[in-house]
Amino acid sequence: MVRDLRATLVGRRIDSVEVLRSDVLRVPAPDVLPAILVGQRVAGVDRRGKFIMVELDSADHLVVHLGMTGHLLVTAAEAPLPKHTHLRAGLDDGRELRFDDTRRFGRVAYGSPSALQDARVLPRLGLEPLAAGFSQEAFDSVMRRTTRTVKAALLDQAGVAGLGNIYIDEACFVARVRPTRRSHKLTRAERVRLRVAIQTVLLNAIANRGSSVDDYRDIWNAQGSNQEALQVYGRGGEPCLVCGTVLRRTVVAGRTTVYCPHCQR
DNA sequence: ACCTACCTGGCC
């Protein structure tokens, strides 16, 4: 999404802003946001963990988290407004950037990254799994310092940023590690496999343009294809694609979790 | 380190 947004938005000027549902906007107040944004051009688009950061020429950022059902869409300005569109920004090319979110677990905020941290919109985020800093040493230190399950440790965005329920189960399968294992008890070899698996799973998902299991759509409202490549997520009770053993479905760290009891130890 | 609430919609 960030790559597509960058190619589409950088250099565009915001000509209008409408906040249709103010409770998704954390900061600033919904009535002042339009005046702040209108006239600004998009300077860049980046990502930190699951947060999409649209930088404007003021150097402040429009920050978006999609939650479970959020969408950031680029549409024609005259395209019909779906029921759960909460914010729209008209661009100087006749298109619109829209934030849409059925369950409203997502959120939008605008400000400097440090002010957004102070406002507790941006939490403390850990290692970026696709950046150079994701070394074995750094990952080891994250995993060794907690007694929680591997699943819980990886769900915590302060350790490794950006992993969610789907990709954690997939990475654990590729690494042949049960998500129920205690994080600090993994062997060095298991942590190496897990680190590599996290990167492999994420890079594949990106290459496949995302996992449209349910609601995920790209900025053109198109589905990805990575849901077809998932090996365990959503497959509880079905045979393991490697060994044929029935995949086990349980709840770990409060989340539905699927693993192969034979391949994963 | 865990548990619940926050929302809407789809399915049984």
Next chain:
DNA sequence: GGCCAGGTAGGT
């Protein structure tokens, strides 16, 4: 009507 869902803040 009840249960479940890609996430996370805030409480205990």
